[in-house]
Amino acid sequence: MGWIIAIGIIVVLAFVYFSMYNGLVKYRNWVDEAWAQIDVQLKRRYDLIPNLVETVKGYAKHEQETLAKVVELRNLLGSKTSRQEQMEVNDQLSGALKNLFALREAYPDLKANENFKMLQEELTQTENKVAYSRQLYNNTVMKYNTKVESVPTNIIASVHNFEKRDMLEAREEERENVRVSF
Amino acid sequence: MILYEQIRKNKIKTVFIVVGFVLLVLGVGVVISYLNYGDPLPGLIFTPVFSLFYIGIVIMSSTNIVMKMNHAQEITSVDQHRFLWHTVENMAMVARVPMPRIFIINDASPNAFATGLKPEKAAVAVTTGLLDQLTREEVEGVIAHEVAHIKNYDVRLATVTLALVSVIAIMSDIGSRMLFFRSVGGRRDNNQNPIFMIVGLVLLILAPLIATLVNLAISRNREFLADASGAELTRNPDALASALEKIANIQTPVKEASRASASLYFSDPLKKKLSGLFSTHPNPAERIARLRSM
Numbered sequence: 001m002g003w004i005i006a007i008g009i010i011v012v013l014a015f016v017y018f019s020m021y022n023g024l025v026k027y028r029n030w031v032d033e034a035w036a037q038i039d040v041q042l043k044r045r046y047d048l049i050p051n052l053v054e055t056v057k058g059y060a061k062h063e064q065e066t067l068a069k070v071v072e073l074r075n076l077l078g079s080k081t082s083r084q085e086q087m088e089v090n091d092q093l094s095g096a097l098k099n100l101f102a103l104r105e106a107y108p109d110l111k112a113n114e115n116f117k118m119l120q121e122e123l124t125q126t127e128n129k130v131a132y133s134r135q136l137y138n139n140t141v142m143k144y145n146t147k148v149e150s151v152p153t154n155i156i157a158s159v160h161n162f163e164k165r166d167m168l169e170a171r172e173e174e175r176e177n178v179r180v181s182f
Numbered sequence: 183m184i185l186y187e188q189i190r191k192n193k194i195k196t197v198f199i200v201v202g203f204v205l206l207v208l209g210v211g212v213v214i215s216y217l218n219y220g221d222p223l224p225g226l227i228f229t230p231v232f233s234l235f236y237i238g239i240v241i242m243s244s245t246n247i248v249m250k251m252n253h254a255q256e257i258t259s260v261d262q263h264r265f266l267w268h269t270v271e272n273m274a275m276v277a278r279v280p281m282p283r284i285f286i287i288n289d290a291s292p293n294a295f296a297t298g299l300k301p302e303k304a305a306v307a308v309t310t311g312l313l314d315q316l317t318r319e320e321v322e323g324v325i326a327h328e329v330a331h332i333k334n335y336d337v338r339l340a341t342v343t344l345a346l347v348s349v350i351a352i353m354s355d356i357g358s359r360m361l362f363f364r365s366v367g368g369r370r371d372n373n374q375n376p377i378f379m380i381v382g383l384v385l386l387i388l389a390p391l392i393a394t395l396v397n398l399a400i401s402r403n404r405e406f407l408a409d410a411s412g413a414e415l416t417r418n419p420d421a422l423a424s425a426l427e428k429i430a431n432i433q434t435p436v437k438e439a440s441r442a443s444a445s446l447y448f449s450d451p452l453k454k455k456l457s458g459l460f461s462t463h464p465n466p467a468e469r470i471a472r473l474r475s476m
Contacts, residue, residue: 030278037275118264125268132272135417139276 020153024162027144031165034137035083041129042077042086045093048126049074052100052119059110060103069096087134087168094127138167185414185476192407196339199403203346203396207233210350210389213382214357218364233349240345241299241338253438254285254307266313269322270306273329276415282306282332291434292316295446296328297337304332309436316425323422324448327412334411336404340445343397350393354386361386395459401445402464409469413476423473430466 053067060067073093080086101120104111145164148157156162208229215225260267266284274281282298285307292312298304306328312321331337361383413419429449439451445462454461 121264121268125264125272128268128272129275132276136276136278 017156020156021160024144024147024153024157024160027140027147028162030140031137031144034133034140037133038083038130038137041126041133042090045090045123045126045130046074046078048119048123049097052097052116052123055113055116055119056100056103056110059107059113059116063103066096066099066103070100083168090130097123097127134168141165141167185410185419188410188472188476189407189414192403192410195403196400196407199396199400200339200343203343203393203400206389206392206396207346207350207353210353210357210386213385214353214360217357217379217382217386218360229353232353233346236349236352237342237345240348241341244299244341253289254287257284257286263313265318266308266321266325269318269325270329273322273326273415277329277333277411279304279329279333282329284308286310286313287436287438289436289438290314291432291436291451292429293436293439293451294324294328294448295443296331297446298332299338299341300335301332304337306332311432312429315432316428317421319418319421320425320428322416323412323418323425326415327408327422327448330408330411330415331404334404334407336408337446339404340401343400347390347393347397351390354389357386398445398460398462401462405463406469406472409473410476413473419473419476423470426466426470426473430470 049070053071056063056067070093073089073096077086077089077093080089104116104120110116147153148162148164208226211225211229211232212222213225215228216222257263257267263284263286266286270284271281279301282296282301283305285305287307287309289309290311292309292315294306294308294312296304296306306325308321308324312324316324409419409422412422416422426449433453435453436447436451439447444450444452447463449466450461450463
């Protein structure tokens with residue numbers, strides 16, 4: 001009788017162990033996925049900007065400075081590898097794009113251009129998406145870190161080298177910038 | 183109450199109500215069995231079997247409600263409605279659910295609903311009135327509320343609880359008929375306690391009403407939860423609150439809405455005046471107050 005109980009306890013412990021381990025793996029994968037999501041959105045932004053610049057050039061040749069600023073920041077975004085730097089450049093880019101979009105008031109033909117409208121909407125939406133993917137990332141990291149730190153999952157986390165991840169810092173006004181009203 | 187606390191409390195409340203509901207179903211089964219045979223055991227065994235069987239059939243036969251709606255137009259590419267498409271995509275991303283299908287209903291009354299038994303099969307529908315009369319942030323808040331319903335499996339919960347309401351109705355109907363025929367037949371065993379008999383009979387008669395009320399209480403509770411989880415997605419509870427304010431102030435009901443689908447909507451589509459025990463949605467003022475306090 002005793003050994004049946006012993007085996008029962010071992011099976012239960014193994015089950016608990018596996019499920020805690022799997023939980024950690026799931027959250028770590030979610031963190032990676034959320035991280036990749038930010039990349040997807042930044043890449044999309046990067047790809048859309050040349051189209052926008054081309055379209056605007058056709059109507060507003062004299063706005064070289066505004067256009068050059070956007071192109072410069074876009075290239076800078078492509079060259080940065082650290083996430084925190086990317087985020088900073090991305091925020092500056094949002095500001096530069098805002099100036100570019102503002103040109104539509106001075107050039108009615110540009111404002112009426114369907115392609116411009118489409119690109120403006122798409123870029124605005126990728127801006128939202130960057131913000132949301134960043135929020136998703138931070139949210140997921142918070143949940144993952146809580147798991148890594150709390151008892152008893154922290155034992156399994158330390159045995160199998162699940163390490164805490166860093167959240168992306170964002171100032172409150174950056175979040176505000178993102179909300180675009182029309 | 184802060185956001186996470188609201189979410190937690192609503193979830194705990196759901197668990198309590200659902201457990202109570204299950205006990206009610208079992209109770210009806212036990213009462214019927216006791217009244218007819220003087221033994222609660224057959225009811226205790228038969229009721230869960232019958233309920234599970236019935237829920238299974240309901241879930242398998244429930245078709246997507248959106249499909250049945252004549253004037254809902256599906257948006258299948260981003261070009262058809264950029265803003266709506268992106269907003270739904272954003273909310274689905276943050277909620278970590280697959281992108282639901284999107285439908286637009288041609289109706290001037292601003293409203294929205296979500297459907298689908300699981301996130302993979304989900305759809306959100308919004309009326310043209312919602313897109314026309316609300317600001318972008320407000321629409322985003324409403325979409326977040328609907329995606330929260332999807333994430334929380336509210337359609338499945340509603341389907342199961344509605345099936346249980348039917349189970350109770352069927353059982354109390356059959357139970358009282360059985361009792362009637364037995365007393366007409368005149369073969370009484372007389373081994374039941376008369377006080378239990380009366381209490382049981384009253385319970386049997388009241389059970390369908392109680393079940394309906396419990397079902398509506400769950401529906402209202404899930405609305406509060408969807409508001410809170412929606413606010414967690416957008417981090418902008420004020421936009422959701424102002425959307426609710428606008429929608430509550432418009433008196434035209436949604437033409438396409440039927441009583442059966444009313445509980446799915448963002449805000450009561452039938453615009454009933456009374457709110458309380460018999461409403462599918464909590465009082466908008468109460469929802470707004472909770473959102474503003476986040």
